[in-house]
Amino acid sequence: MISLMQLGGQQDWLSWILFIVFITILQFYAQKFQIWKWMNDISNALSQLKSYVNDASNTFIEEASKLGVSREEADKGLSRLKSFFIIEPVSLDPNGLIKRLEHIIDGYLDFLDREVSRIAPKADENKRANLRDQLEGIIVLDQIYRVVRHYLILGKRTQNWIYIAQIQMMLPEILRIAKAYWRAGEAFRRGLPIGDSIGPLVALNLIGNAEVKEIAPDVVGAEIDIEGRRVLVVKAKGPGGNVGKPGEAIERIIESRNGNIARIIMIDAAAKLEGEPTGEIAEGVGAAIGDPGPEKWKIEQAATKHGIPVDSIVIKMDQLEAITVMRPEIAKAAEEVVNRVKEAIVNRTRPGDYIIVAGIGNSIGVANREEAAHLIEVEAEGIAA
Amino acid sequence: MSEERRRESYMIVFFFIISISILLGAVLIWVGLQGAPSGSINSMMQFLFGIITIAVAAKMMSDLMKTREKEKEHKYEVVTVLQCKNCGVKMERPTRDGEYVGMITEEKCQKCGTSSMIIRFIYCKTPLEQAVS
Ligand SMILES: [Zn+2]
Numbered sequence: 001m002i003s004l005m006q007l008g009g010q011q012d013w014l015s016w017i018l019f020i021v022f023i024t025i026l027q028f029y030a031q032k033f034q035i036w037k038w039m040n041d042i043s044n045a046l047s048q049l050k051s052y053v054n055d056a057s058n059t060f061i062e063e064a065s066k067l068g069v070s071r072e073e074a075d076k077g078l079s080r081l082k083s084f085f086i087i088e089p090v091s092l093d094p095n096g097l098i099k100r101l102e103h104i105i106d107g108y109l110d111f112l113d114r115e116v117s118r119i120a121p122k123a124d125e126n127k128r129a130n131l132r133d134q135l136e137g138i139i140v141l142d143q144i145y146r147v148v149r150h151y152l153i154l155g156k157r158t159q160n161w162i163y164i165a166q167i168q169m170m171l172p173e174i175l176r177i178a179k180a181y182w183r184a185g186e187a188f189r190r191g192l193p194i195g196d197s198i199g200p201l202v203a204l205n206l207i208g209n210a211e212v213k214e215i216a217p218d219v220v221g222a223e224i225d226i227e228g229r230r231v232l233v234v235k236a237k238g239p240g241g242n243v244g245k246p247g248e249a250i251e252r253i254i255e256s257r258n259g260n261i262a263r264i265i266m267i268d269a270a271a272k273l274e275g276e277p278t279g280e281i282a283e284g285v286g287a288a289i290g291d292p293g294p295e296k297w298k299i300e301q302a303a304t305k306h307g308i309p310v311d312s313i314v315i316k317m318d319q320l321e322a323i324t325v326m327r328p329e330i331a332k333a334a335e336e337v338v339n340r341v342k343e344a345i346v347n348r349t350r351p352g353d354y355i356i357v358a359g360i361g362n363s364i365g366v367a368n369r370e371e372a373a374h375l376i377e378v379e380a381e382g383i384a385a
Numbered sequence: 386m387s388e389e390r391r392r393e394s395y396m397i398v399f400f401f402i403i404s405i406s407i408l409l410g411a412v413l414i415w416v417g418l419q420g421a422p423s424g425s426i427n428s429m430m431q432f433l434f435g436i437i438t439i440a441v442a443a444k445m446m447s448d449l450m451k452t453r454e455k456e457k458e459h460k461y462e463v464v465t466v467l468q469c470k471n472c473g474v475k476m477e478r479p480t481r482d483g484e485y486v487g488m489i490t491e492e493k494c495q496k497c498g499t500s501s502m503i504i505r506f507i508y509c510k511t512p513l514e515q516a517v518s
Pocket residue numbers: 469470471472473474494495496497498499
């Protein structure tokens with residue numbers, strides 16, 4: 001009996017030692033184990049990102065190879081473009097900064113246009129614009145992939161857990177953004193309206209079947225009548241994926257009428273705060289346009305010079321909803337926005353006034369006016385000629 | 386296809402490990418409970434390890450379920466809303482390639498039979514969170 005108890009006691013003592021040793025080892029290796037798990041998460045995410053890039057590239061190559069060149073050539077053209085970059089103008093000397101920025105953006109768009117025409121020479125104007133947008137999406141996706149890969153390799157080499165922890169903690173958001181860009185590729189391939197197209201969609205609903213003409217690069221406008229006011233409705237040229245130069249267009253109209261404009265009303269998509277419903281409409285003052293600067297600057301300059309008030313109506317949406325196929329809540333807000341624009345015109349201007357209404361945003365999947373399909377193509381060619 | 390089969394076999398191995406762990410945990414708890422009246426620290430340890438084993442197995446199980454759930458691709462549903470130029474009735478159907486808002490098609494209205502309908506909206510019915518997760 002006593003010996004049995006002693007044995008039991010010994011076993012107790014042994015298992016306690018083992019337990020403490022186990023805990024100590026765990027203490028030493030917990031961090032290593034944690035890093036290993038994080039790295040594993042990152043490399044899984046990385047292969048997911050790689051598959052998005054590959055898939056988006058493949059669909060682009062497939063689309064392009066239908067329009068002129070062979071798959072190999074399209075592939076070569078694309079891989080050259082993937083590492084494309086923009087160097088921002090120096091801001092140390094702010095004099096003429098906007099002009100310099102615009103010059104660089106023009107160069108960027110020119111470059112993309114030229115490359116797309118080279119990869120897909122048979123694409124028409126609309127398809128070319130869509131391919132260009134698709135290409136921009138691939139460049140962003142590829143950039144995300146490269147950054148994540150950079151941190152994974154850096155973390156592996158230095159074993160510095162700060163690099164690894166940082167990227168691992170941002171992974172869910174990174175993957176969300178990447179998947180949205182991948183989805184956006186689908187919208188641009190098929191030429192479907194995205195969330196950002198709400199501005200042009202409202203413009204189309206105002207224009208109806210009125211006659212349109214091109215007033216600036218990739219921007220069209222139509223004059224309509226709202227309760228005795230002459231209203232010029234402006235939008236990017238559709239149904240290709242153009243943003244155009246709405247600032248340039250508005251500036252030209254203002255100058256051509258010597259500033260004789262009663263009001264400018266701008267309609268655009270705006271980033272919502274978390275918790276705000278998608279498709280919520282908000283009104284404010286100032287130029288609602290999310291360009292890098294030059295277009296907004298032109299509108300502000302011209303409006304200030306002639307003392308023209310600028311009103312804005314925005315439709316709230318998630319930043320990812322802005323680049324993927326339009327959500328029903330956003331589409332259905334269009335009718336309400338049309339009513340608000342009419343209301344604003346009736347309440348804030350007098351009959352006989354001249355007003356500019358600008359639907360800002362990417363015009364993908366949105367026509368210039370209500371028209372049968374074949375007529376639109378004919379007219380687009382007429383404008384280009 | 387072979388990728389899928391490999392995944393499937395991984396899943397089976399994981400399920401096997403999980404069930405073994407649960408069994409082991411149950412045995413440990415049972416043994417621990419048997420020795421409980423003697424009040425020895427050993428049986429307490431056995432009981433504790435049993436619970437930890439089952440907890441880890443449960444965690445693995447839920448992780449596995451989550452990954453399976455994630456792998457199921459949500460379908461991405463894009464629809465076109467057409468409106469009759471004559472009677473104004475609205476109709477919804479899956480989007481076809483080459484369509485855009487404002488296009489007048491020669492589709493027949495289901496109510497009045499006029500073959501002139503305008504595309505009012507094209508939108509995606511899949512919620513954002515499903516589309517990007
Ligand atoms: Zn009808």
